[in-house]
Amino acid sequence: MNAVQGFIKRDRVFDFMVPKMVEGLDLTHGTVLYMEDVSVSFDGFKAINELNFYVNAGELRCLIGPNGAGKTTMMDIITGKTRPDTGTCWFGSRMNLLQMSESEIAQAGIGRKFQKPTVFDYHSVFENLELSMAGPKGVWRTLRARLTCEQRDRIGQILDLTGLTEVSGRLAGSLSHGQKQWLEIGMLLMQNPLLLLVDEPAAGMTHQEMDRTVELLTSLAGEHSVVVVEHDMDFVRALDSRVTVLHQGTVLAEGSMDQVQNDSQVVEVYLGE
Ligand SMILES: Nc1ncnc2c1ncn2[C@@H]1O[C@H](COP(=O)(O)OP(=O)(O)O)[C@@H](O)[C@H]1O
Ligand SMILES: [Mg+2]
Structure with missing residues (x-):
């Protein structure tokens, strides 16, 4: 059995606490992501150019840069959507991301949140979280199946963490923009990712929602590594990270x-723009 298969076998639904050393993922060196000498060209244009980027286990990192700097392309490379022309990409020191498919990478513990929230509008907040642990069972079987106590507890924890406990019975479509963003982060957390990539979470948020999002992302660090792409400099400053x-x-x-x-x-x- 290779490292990737071993890791996927781990029960992702029930172990909320991310162990520091998970089967298949050696974090003994404290680095969760290594990108070295990575380059990729689109029609001769170097979108990523000999990039070196490292993320520590449990770290919160902000990624900024002008439009076209390559931020999205970089996330595409980490998640397996785009393959670099040259360079290496490792998740921990044992998983070669360049040899894994997009779904293997997601299963191994890298979660990505795109800018636009994609929640199931016609399901409740609770059901959205339930659905996000569907996995191979499929959506309908998951909704009809009885939840175990552990699963209920876990959904409860995530509702707490994302500040959505009071609206857990509401249709996701009726939530505010900020609440939808938090719900989507919660849905990612149901998959228990070790590394979370979050693209422009503050876009379109009110100041109050931004403050709450800063709290949420800050509270995730430690247990998860989080990379946040953001344009709002006040927001980046408030995150108070590298x-x-x-x-x-x-x-x-x-x-x-x-x-x-x-x-x-x-x-x-x-910044001088
Ligand atoms: N699939 C693609 N085909 C051609 N050019 C692309 C593609 N993806 C990105 N690019 C180009 O690569 C550069 C970096 O883009 P991107 O990663 O989206 O930057 P950012 O997210 O920092 O704004 C841009 O010049 C963009 O036009
Ligand atoms: Mg982008």
Whole structure:
């Protein structure tokens, strides 16, 4: 049995606590994601250019950079949607992401949240969380099957974490934009990902919703590694994490928000816009 198969076999629904060492994923070096010398061209244009990027286990990282910098392409590479021309990509030190399919990567513990929330509007918040643990059983069998106590507890935990307990019986379609975003993060959490990639969570949110989202993402760090792509600099500052600035497909600067904000190159290409 190879490392990937061994890892998939682990029960993803019930173990809420992410162990520091999971079968198949060696995190002993403290790094959950390694991308080295990664390049990819589209019609001769280098969208990602000899990129090196590392994420520590349990870390919250912000990824910023001007439009076209390669942020989305980078996430596409991590999740297996786009294959790089050159370079290496590892999840922990044992899983070669370039040899895994998109679904294998998702199963192995990398979850991605796209910008637009995609919840099931005509199901309740609770049912949405229930459905997101459907897996091979399929949607209808999952909704008809009785939940075990453990499954109920787990949904309860995620409702708490995302601040949706009071609206758990409401149709997802009736939620505010912010609540939908939190629900979708909750749905990803039901899959118990080790690494979460979140694309522009604050877009379209009210200030209050942004504050709540900062709390949520901050609370996920530690147990999960979280990479957040965001344009709103107040939001990035509030996350108070390490920031990576991407420009022309490569890392221009990395450090605290204060450090990158005072970096003259960063000011020139991005913040000074
Ligand atoms: N499938 C594709 N085909 C051609 N060009 C692409 C494709 N995907 C991205 N690009 C180009 O690669 C560059 C990086 O895009 P993207 O990763 O979306 O940047 P960002 O998310 O930072 O705004 C852009 O110039 C974009 O036009
Ligand atoms: Mg993008």
